[in-house]
Amino acid sequence: MAVRQRVVIGEEATYVVLDRQWRVVEPVEVYLEYLRQEKYSPNTVRLYAYGLAQWWSMLEDRGLDWRRVGVDDLASFVRRLRNRGSDPTVVALRPEKAAASSTVDVSLTSVLSFYRHHAIVTGVPAARQFYEHVKGGSMEAHRRYASFLGHLGGGQDRRVIGRRRDPKAPPPFLTPKQVAVIKDDAGRFESGAGWRGDLRLRLFWTLLEETGLRLAEALLLRHRDWQPGTGTTAFLEVQPLEDRRRRLRVKNQRYRRIYLSDELDDLYGEYLFLLVEQGLDVQDDLPVFVNLYRGEFGRPLRPETVYDWIDGFKKRHPLLPGAWTPHWFRHSHATALLLAGVPEHVVQRRLGHSDIHTLLTTYAHVTEDAAMRAAADWKSLVARWGAAA
Structure with missing residues (x-):
């Protein structure tokens, strides 16, 4: 064969x-x-x-x-x-x-x-x-x-031969409490003692939570792509990069800009201090996430290292969903934005979907629920028609 x-x-x-x-x-x-x-x-x-x-x-x-x-x-x-x-x-x-x-x-x-x-x-x-x-x-x-x-x-x-797809289930997501458990397991700040654990992974999971980046997009980030907030809102630039050695590629090979919260930007600043303390020469072209505790020091972090950490985490926390992957953070981010009422086209641009129909199809259960909630207040809608007349 x-x-x-x-x-x-x-x-x-x-x-x-x-x-x-x-x-x-x-x-x-x-x-x-x-x-x-x-x-x-x-x-x-x-x-x-x-x-x-x-x-x-x-x-x-x-x-x-x-x-x-x-x-x-x-x-x-x-x-x-x-x-x-x-x-x-x-x-x-x-x-x-x-x-x-x-x-x-x-x-x-x-x-x-x-x-x-x-x-x-x-x-x-x-x-x-x-x-x-x-x-x-x-x-x-x-x-x-x-x-x-x-x-x-x-x-x-x-x-002529058509498609037959299985019924599409809603994408899985993590609740805020579950995300907090993952981040705290990676690294936690203790008063009087500073950061305990792996600040690098704490930043990694926080980044996925707040931006909805794909795993490859996060691991391909370089320090030059992160623009700290110096009087303005911090943002990062997702560049159309590819690393065949690590089998990573930015999907659709399209550039986009994602604005960041002050808390996430501050966490990145603390991570930079950690890199300097570890003796790493932080260059603009250096990937943001590198080996610090295993593998060759300073080399780009590989997906296998992330998944190895996930395997250990699941053993420590068996009550969390056993099937979760880094991509669940992306689904959680999109779900949270849509439930908060952020316009679909804005969510599309933030996630980097090439077509808004991809967003509407994947998260139809969220957008439909939002539409149903709006329709529930039909008395206010009717009142607006009367006022307009």
Whole structure:
């Protein structure tokens, strides 16, 4: 069967797909190289390589030519994915749990994108069977986002094999009390004794709490990106950075500015004093979060170190949600802002979502509750209409 293989060239890691003879699958490599040249996220390359390895395995099992496949083959592929790679025509005595719809959709998307690319680059016509063209005059065409490498003419391409997603649950979040426990476990200020524990991690969790930064965005911050408040409001700049060695990348590769509270800025100042006391030469290009107690001193902090601390924390505090991750701070930040009545477009800009629909879809339960609370005061709304008249 075909497999996805991780390859390290110098300090950069990427993925290729190998067939059952352990040869690089050339058509897949052409497409993956396109993704690399277009600066797609390494995680996207990894996921698409996995989906295409599954597709190539099915082609090998059935003796199919990748250039001469049809909608029936694509439908069989989806059934195979849902059956976790086994032949859907064979009834298993002990069937495994079906794969999640989101997992299936990622692999399906990788195959569809692969064929759309080859439809233009090498002229393979299979992609024409996988899409139907919606005329530009229809309302549905205007509502849909145009996928890359689409038709140059008017209208829109729509999948023949549609998506089927699991019901989307509200994103998990941490309560203020739970956040306080996490921060105090990392580091706590004691009167007369100063800071106890790891002030660096105290700053890290406070930063995620107050800004909603993603883990990669926080770990890629440099001291030059943090603009202290000197008579004005402090802010930090999220730069479109990438560190392939640590497998970190700012999502969407877009710049944004986030304003900070005085308390968070003061905590950063105390952290700077700690770095100087530790003998670290604080340069503008030095990452804000570095190794202080394990690993090579002064080197950039790795995600693995953060997750190792989380594992230890969960053992010390088994009553807190066992599944929490740094991304829960982002959900908590967005939920708090929306519940406080901050306009959706402001929350979108602060979180760095490229599309406001992402925010409205992810936090629909919050925005809907806010709308329902406003509608509950219908008497005041009606009174305003009378006053306006």
